[in-house]
Amino acid sequence: MQSAVAPRTQLAGAQGRRAALPASVPRRSARAAAATPTARKLCLAARAHASPFRDNSPATATTMDSRLADSPPATPAPPAEPRTKSRVVVLGSGWGAVAFIKNVDPRMFGEDGPYELVLVSPRNYMLYTPLLPSAVGGVVSENSIVESIRSLMHDKGRYYEARATGIDPASRTLTCVKQFCEVCAARMDNGADVVHTDVDHTFTVPYDVLLCSVGAVSATFGIPGVYEHCWFLKSMEDAQKLRKHIGKALEQAALPDVTPEQRKKMLSFVVVGGGPTGVELAAELHDLMTEDVAREMPHILDDVSITLVDGLDSLLNSFHAEIQTYAGEVFNRSGINLRLGCKVTAVHVGKIEVQRKDGSADVVPFGTCVWATGIAMHPLVAALQAQLPAEVQGSRRGLLVDPNLRVMGSQGTIFCLGDAAVTGATTKTALPPTAQVARQQGEYLAALFSHHRLGLQEQPEPATGDLVPLPAGAKPFQYLHLGSLAYLGNQKGVMDLPFKTPFLKTLRGYLGGQTWRTLETFMQISPRTRWMVFMDWVRAAMFGRNVSDI
Numbered sequence: 001m002q003s004a005v006a007p008r009t010q011l012a013g014a015q016g017r018r019a020a021l022p023a024s025v026p027r028r029s030a031r032a033a034a035a036t037p038t039a040r041k042l043c044l045a046a047r048a049h050a051s052p053f054r055d056n057s058p059a060t061a062t063t064m065d066s067r068l069a070d071s072p073p074a075t076p077a078p079p080a081e082p083r084t085k086s087r088v089v090v091l092g093s094g095w096g097a098v099a100f101i102k103n104v105d106p107r108m109f110g111e112d113g114p115y116e117l118v119l120v121s122p123r124n125y126m127l128y129t130p131l132l133p134s135a136v137g138g139v140v141s142e143n144s145i146v147e148s149i150r151s152l153m154h155d156k157g158r159y160y161e162a163r164a165t166g167i168d169p170a171s172r173t174l175t176c177v178k179q180f181c182e183v184c185a186a187r188m189d190n191g192a193d194v195v196h197t198d199v200d201h202t203f204t205v206p207y208d209v210l211l212c213s214v215g216a217v218s219a220t221f222g223i224p225g226v227y228e229h230c231w232f233l234k235s236m237e238d239a240q241k242l243r244k245h246i247g248k249a250l251e252q253a254a255l256p257d258v259t260p261e262q263r264k265k266m267l268s269f270v271v272v273g274g275g276p277t278g279v280e281l282a283a284e285l286h287d288l289m290t291e292d293v294a295r296e297m298p299h300i301l302d303d304v305s306i307t308l309v310d311g312l313d314s315l316l317n318s319f320h321a322e323i324q325t326y327a328g329e330v331f332n333r334s335g336i337n338l339r340l341g342c343k344v345t346a347v348h349v350g351k352i353e354v355q356r357k358d359g360s361a362d363v364v365p366f367g368t369c370v371w372a373t374g375i376a377m378h379p380l381v382a383a384l385q386a387q388l389p390a391e392v393q394g395s396r397r398g399l400l401v402d403p404n405l406r407v408m409g410s411q412g413t414i415f416c417l418g419d420a421a422v423t424g425a426t427t428k429t430a431l432p433p434t435a436q437v438a439r440q441q442g443e444y445l446a447a448l449f450s451h452h453r454l455g456l457q458e459q460p461e462p463a464t465g466d467l468v469p470l471p472a473g474a475k476p477f478q479y480l481h482l483g484s485l486a487y488l489g490n491q492k493g494v495m496d497l498p499f500k501t502p503f504l505k506t507l508r509g510y511l512g513g514q515t516w517r518t519l520e521t522f523m524q525i526s527p528r529t530r531w532m533v534f535m536d537w538v539r540a541a542m543f544g545r546n547v548s549d550i
């Protein structure tokens with residue numbers, strides 16, 4: 001976001017003019033009109049600089065937002081030059097997309113290379129998701145687990161901060177929207193003369209080959225009340241909001257006129273989902289309470305409760321059976337209440353309804369409920385799937401891909417990776433939706449595009465019907481499982497080893513905890529984040545977490 005704040009002297013004038021505007025002027029046009037002439041010039045100049053209109057490439061068509069209709073006419077675009085390169089468009093800036101960007105040979109996207117690269121994502125950073133629960137607990141700081149997408153791309157291509165809202169496989173075009181910044185809108189509503197350089201606008205991006213790595217969304221399974229009353233943990237925004245909310249709940253519970261019953265309710269933290277995310281969040285909450293809240297606010301500690309609810313009978317169901325049992329034991333010893341074999345049927349204000357295995361119903365009260373149960377198909381992916389031949393697509397989890405990660409029915413023009421892709425014919429052979437899979441798929445595609453020239457043909461290949469034929473000798477993607485890790489709190493962790501020997505199948509306890517911490521540091525996105533995460537562990541060990549609700 002680029003913005004500039006006009007000098008105070010301009011502020012009064014701007015406010016005065018805003019008050020005089022006729023009621024019929026639309027709200028955001030009013031904002032633009034309210035800016036001083038100097039500020040407005042700044043705004044337009046900056047817009048021209050920041051906008052994808054700057055992309056003079058004939059392949060990018062843009063549609064100007066209606067709010068800019070009163071701006072001076074744009075300089076006519078230079079005449080279109082014939083395109084000689086294949087345009088590879090990557091959607092997303094998460095695990096799959098970044099593994100591709102980082103590993104692809106830069107020479108292929110240089111001046112003499114066969115490709116030009118465009119990356120579109122509403123998030124201009126890569127987020128290291130495995131440490132999101134630690135960010136909620138406050139042991140690592142949010143800045144330490146994100147890396148700027150621009151620094152990761154270097155000069156390999158262009159990046160547009162926008163959300164793709166549609167994919168048209170017939171014309172090979174994306175529709176993208178850059179949304180107006182709500183933060184600046186709110187500041188302007190409060191009278192600040194913020195000159196905003198971002199405006200909502202829609203533009204289209206054509207592609208020859210598309211790499212779709214938009215991930216997935218949180219699954220609610222249609223259970224009523226989940227969206228309304230639960231917190232989620234999928235993005236950095238989720239983690240920030242949840243962390244702030246927990247801080248506020250602690251402070252509210254410490255107020256003088258709160259009754260013991262109210263305090264107990266406010267300090268009841270319920271996590272739904274016994275997979276790695278739910279388990280690690282419960283573990284981080286446990287550490288926060290027993291280490292830092294115990295030190296800073298000991299008088300409320302006795303009223304804190306952490307409960308984990310899951311429909312299955314054990315935690316960490318995708319891990320080795322030994323680990324499942326061990327995780328349950330650690331949680332029981334830590335005082336985390338386990339409500340296993342309980343399916344959530346509805347969520348209401350302050351309570352969830354569950355159904356036990358024997359069919360009986362129960363209620364779990366909460367002050368804070370976090371929903372961490374799994375993932376569902378991204379709406380963009382669902383819309384694309386609906387446009388592809390039904391006989392080759394039809395999975396409810398995502399886009400079915402062939403062994404080379406090409407979306408079935410897309411004539412080789414779309415590749416899909418990560419959580420949005422479904423590999424294998426059955427649920428049993430499908431790869432799990434993990435960062436490890438997405439990363440390896442991104443690396444595989446980087447090698448494929450670096451070693452071969454994939455290009456769009458005018459006519460489909462007679463034998464396969466592909467518009468982007470697979471190069472001869474292209475090997476299929478092969479996944480190598482490197483093991484699974486989870487943190488259980490109290491310095492303990494588990495690792496499901498990728499190799500099994502009769503004596504050693506898993507790592508558990510303190511050794512598991514240290515392995516988890518070392519690998520989560522080592523696997524960071526960049527040297528900068530590796531250093532920052534390492535320093536965060538040191539800081540937390542020396543000074544504890546910051547329990548303020550900033």
Ligand SMILES: Cc1cc2nc3c(=O)[nH]c(=O)nc-3n(C[C@H](O)[C@H](O)[C@H](O)COP(=O)(O)OP(=O)(O)OC[C@H]3O[C@@H](n4cnc5c(N)ncnc54)[C@H](O)[C@@H]3O)c2cc1C
Pocket residue numbers: 091092093094095096097120121122123129130131132133162163164165213214215216233234235276277380417418419420433434435436437438485
């Ligand atoms: C809290 C948490 C902890 C996890 N822990 C682990 C772990 O320990 N180990 C592990 O292996 N996996 C873990 N995972 C799972 C892992 O994060 C995912 O499997 C992985 O992120 C999938 O990668 P991806 O590239 O498919 O999608 P993501 O990494 O989710 O990236 C999706 C990208 O697409 C962008 N995007 C979304 N919509 C659009 C759109 N309309 N247009 C353009 N771009 C769009 C997003 O902004 C984002 O940049 C965890 C997940 C969470 C939420």
